[in-house]
Amino acid sequence: QVQLVESGGGLVQTGGSLRLSCAASGRFYSSYAMGWFRQAPGKEREFVAAITWSRSTYYADSVKGRFTVSRDNAKNTVNLQMNSLKPEDTAVYYCKAELTALTYWGKGTLVTVSS
Secondary structure, three states: OOHHHHHOOEEOOOOOOOOEEEEEEEEOOOOOEEEEEEOOOOOOEEEEEEEEEOOOEEEEEOOOOOOEEEOOOOOOEEEEOOOOOOOOHHHHEEEEEEEEEEEOOOEEEEEEEOO
């Protein structure tokens, strides 16, 4: 099995930056596609960003140009650099690992952006 632990969440002012990290352990391989999702209070969980084993990246329109996803296969980590944060970015951010039928989720880290 794979264990995912997010870190880096916290309180930040509008326009500020945060860097989230997801550390993977267990039977984790670089072939897993990694993604970031978020869920705001009262809303459904939504896609934020993803990165494949070959480091191809994908972003939701709402975060393009502001967020950057990356991975370090040697350290088994995936990161999400968040810049120019807005109150609308406030949510619990979840890390996801996926390979064919295998899917794993972290427990999330809370990001709060104050106005």
